[in-house]
Amino acid sequence: MRVLAFLDGTLAAPDAPQIRVDDLGLLRGDGVFETVLVTGGKPRELGPHLDRLARSAAMLDLPPIEIAAWERLCDQVIGEWSGSPEFVLKLVCTRGIEGDPSATPTAFALANEVDPKVLRARAEGVSVITLDRGIDPGLAERAPWLLLGAKTMSYSFNMAAIREAKRRGADDVIFTAADGSIFEGPTSTVVLVRGRTLYTPPSDIGILPGTTQAALFRSAEKAGWTVKYEPLRIEDLYEAEGLFMASSVRKLTRIHTVDDRALPDSKAVYGELMAAYEGEY
Amino acid sequence: MRVLAFLDGTLAAPDAPQIRVDDLGLLRGDGVFETVLVTGGKPRELGPHLDRLARSAAMLDLPPIEIAAWERLCDQVIGEWSGSPEFVLKLVCTRGIEGDPSATPTAFALANEVDPKVLRARAEGVSVITLDRGIDPGLAERAPWLLLGAKTMSYSFNMAAIREAKRRGADDVIFTAADGSIFEGPTSTVVLVRGRTLYTPPSDIGILPGTTQAALFRSAEKAGWTVKYEPLRIEDLYEAEGLFMASSVRKLTRIHTVDDRALPDSKAVYGELMAAYEGEY
Numbered sequence: 001m002r003v004l005a006f007l008d009g010t011l012a013a014p015d016a017p018q019i020r021v022d023d024l025g026l027l028r029g030d031g032v033f034e035t036v037l038v039t040g041g042k043p044r045e046l047g048p049h050l051d052r053l054a055r056s057a058a059m060l061d062l063p064p065i066e067i068a069a070w071e072r073l074c075d076q077v078i079g080e081w082s083g084s085p086e087f088v089l090k091l092v093c094t095r096g097i098e099g100d101p102s103a104t105p106t107a108f109a110l111a112n113e114v115d116p117k118v119l120r121a122r123a124e125g126v127s128v129i130t131l132d133r134g135i136d137p138g139l140a141e142r143a144p145w146l147l148l149g150a151k152t153m154s155y156s157f158n159m160a161a162i163r164e165a166k167r168r169g170a171d172d173v174i175f176t177a178a179d180g181s182i183f184e185g186p187t188s189t190v191v192l193v194r195g196r197t198l199y200t201p202p203s204d205i206g207i208l209p210g211t212t213q214a215a216l217f218r219s220a221e222k223a224g225w226t227v228k229y230e231p232l233r234i235e236d237l238y239e240a241e242g243l244f245m246a247s248s249v250r251k252l253t254r255i256h257t258v259d260d261r262a263l264p265d266s267k268a269v270y271g272e273l274m275a276a277y278e279g280e281y
Numbered sequence: 282m283r284v285l286a287f288l289d290g291t292l293a294a295p296d297a298p299q300i301r302v303d304d305l306g307l308l309r310g311d312g313v314f315e316t317v318l319v320t321g322g323k324p325r326e327l328g329p330h331l332d333r334l335a336r337s338a339a340m341l342d343l344p345p346i347e348i349a350a351w352e353r354l355c356d357q358v359i360g361e362w363s364g365s366p367e368f369v370l371k372l373v374c375t376r377g378i379e380g381d382p383s384a385t386p387t388a389f390a391l392a393n394e395v396d397p398k399v400l401r402a403r404a405e406g407v408s409v410i411t412l413d414r415g416i417d418p419g420l421a422e423r424a425p426w427l428l429l430g431a432k433t434m435s436y437s438f439n440m441a442a443i444r445e446a447k448r449r450g451a452d453d454v455i456f457t458a459a460d461g462s463i464f465e466g467p468t469s470t471v472v473l474v475r476g477r478t479l480y481t482p483p484s485d486i487g488i489l490p491g492t493t494q495a496a497l498f499r500s501a502e503k504a505g506w507t508v509k510y511e512p513l514r515i516e517d518l519y520e521a522e523g524l525f526m527a528s529s530v531r532k533l534t535r536i537h538t539v540d541d542r543a544l545p546d547s548k549a550v551y552g553e554l555m556a557a558y559e560g561e562y
Contacts, residue, residue, distance in 0.1 A: 004302060012427065014301070014302060015301065015304065016298075016301070017297075017298045017299045017300055017301055018298045018300070018301065018302050018303070019298055019299070019300040019301070019302060019307060019323075020295070020296065020297070020298055020299065021285060021295060021298070021299050021300060021373070021391055022295065022393075023300070023307070023387060024440075025307050025377075026300060026304070026306050026307045026373075026434065027314070027373070027406065027434065027436075028310075028434065028437060028439075028440055029309075029433075029434050029435040029437050030434055030436065030437045030440050031437070033308070035335070046470040059441075060437060060441060061441070061444055077389025081458075090308075092302070092307075094307075099396065108552045109304060110302055110303065112303075131424065131426055132420075132423060132424045132427075133419045133424075133429050134415075134416050134417075134423075134424050134429075135415050135416070136415075136459075139413075139415045142413060143412065143413045143414075143415050143416075144441075144445075145412055145438060145442040146413075146414075146441075146442075147437055147441050148414050148415075150440075151310065152310075152435075152437040153309065153310050153311040153435075153437065154433075154434075154435030154436065154437040154438065155309040155310055155311065155435065156309060156310050156311045156312075156341060156431075156433040156434065157426060157427050157428045157433075157435065157450050158309075158339075158430055159305075159309055159311050159342060159424075160342070160426045160427075160428050161334075161426040162494065163342055163425075163426075164425075164426040165291040178417075187286040238431045246310075278523075
């Protein structure tokens with residue numbers, strides 16, 4: 001089951017060609033996206049997702065995102081959906097056709113089933129390796145043209161990093177700086193547990209502000225946890241009492257192994273955090 | 282005038298939708314490309330372009346590029362072309378459809394007229410600014426998952442850098458490292474002239490090996506120039522007797538201004554180098 005609609009309300013066949021070869025989203029990865037989890041007919045954290053889409057679009061000098069129009073588009077696609085009660089809604093906005101000065105963005109929403117591999121990762125946890133992201137924590141502020149912290153469609157190196165992890169027998173990646181600072185996963189935010197405190201790196205070092213991580217922090221605080229945005233280092237991962245990847249579709253995924261080091265069993269903490277998080281919806 | 286054909290020989294309408302929304306080239310910028318200049322019915326440096334396409338594809342773990350099939354595709358599209366004698370041939374190969382384990386790459390060639398802005402840049406030269414690329418010269422070797430030196434479709438930051446140049450009143454960009462090393466332009470190779478020697482940075486620092494720069498070096502050597510692959514620094518640009526951007530469609534473009542500093546008039550050197558370069562074809 002899949003549903004595709006464009007921002008103007010046109011429903012279209014997801015298995016048929018819909019995009020021109022000279023769309024800059026294709027030729028240059030020049031566009032922005034969001035991935036939203038829909039459960040029981042409701043898109044989770046839609047406001048933060050659309051705010052982040054708007055922020056990414058602004059970083060790329062794309063035309064402003066009209067939040068209300070995207071909300072209508074999401075409503076429409078969710079209304080057309082007749083598959084599983086939990087599904088994925090991908091929102092995409094590209095710069096449009098190359099060389100056309102009056103080009104308007106190519107903007108669509110695509111609903112799709114959750115990948116079974118994601119369901120398995122949620123249940124079983126994952127192993128990760130740390131890989132050098134090649135940037136320093138001050139770069140995002142110094143060089144905004146590098147688009148660090150924008151959710152662009154130029155994700156080929158994120159995909160390459162995950163392939164590198166699989167080559168090394170792991171499932172996923174946590175990116176680090178040369179100085180040992182922790183950034184983020186290729187498609188997730190890092191959350192670390194120490195005592196009754198949750199930690200995640202501050203987004204101004206050039207990482208994507210996590211919508212799922214923010215929702216988790218909000219609900220965990222209500223449940224009595226302390227939450228902190230603080231720089232983390234590789235050694236912190238190795239000594240974590242609990243380590244998680246937060247992302248919309250995977251929700252909170254337990255990391256049981258980092259760089260071949262087994263972490264302490266965090267199933268109890270995971271259960272507690274997930275209860276708080278799911279209580280939000 | 283435009284001509285589009287897919288690698289299987291299918292001709293298609295370039296102004297009609299041809300690509301699915303779930304093509305990974307679109308969703309993730311996950312693919313590779315080349316841009317070839319065709320003059321008088323002949324693609325320039327097609328061998329080096331296809332070799333580089335194959336190298337980029339290998340860096341992305343894409344299926345091997347079948348050189349002979351791409352040569353046939355280029356022949357076909359060039360045969361169909363009835364526009365200007367000089368035109369642009371773009372070659373694109375993406376990872377194909379998301380989530381399909383038997384997905385084959387989406388592979389096509391698109392012929393298009395040369396952008397008039399490029400013709401003006403060739404005639405008048407350009408002004409550039411230097412911008413931090415945020416990486417160090419050892420990173421490419423240390424972190425191959427970052428795909429430095431692969432010509433991927435994840436080019437959104439290259440486009441953002443050029444927009445930043447225009448905001449600052451310049452035409453284009455030369456990327457630098459934090460230590461002042463020179464990398465490349467967002468879509469070009471840097472060539473510097475000092476006396477009777479041409480310099481360009483070595484590609485193993487994480488830049489794309491330039492097909493046009495290589496052809497220029499080959500022809501300039503025959504014409505008595507010395508050519509060197511050596512690290513360059515920002516100060517070298519400011520003190521250059523001649524400074525050029527090499528790329529397939531712009532050929533060799535004079536840089537008359539770097540970071541608001543006017544360079545010496547290099548029209549004579551440009552004329553000499555262009556005579557050698559054009560003598561190849």
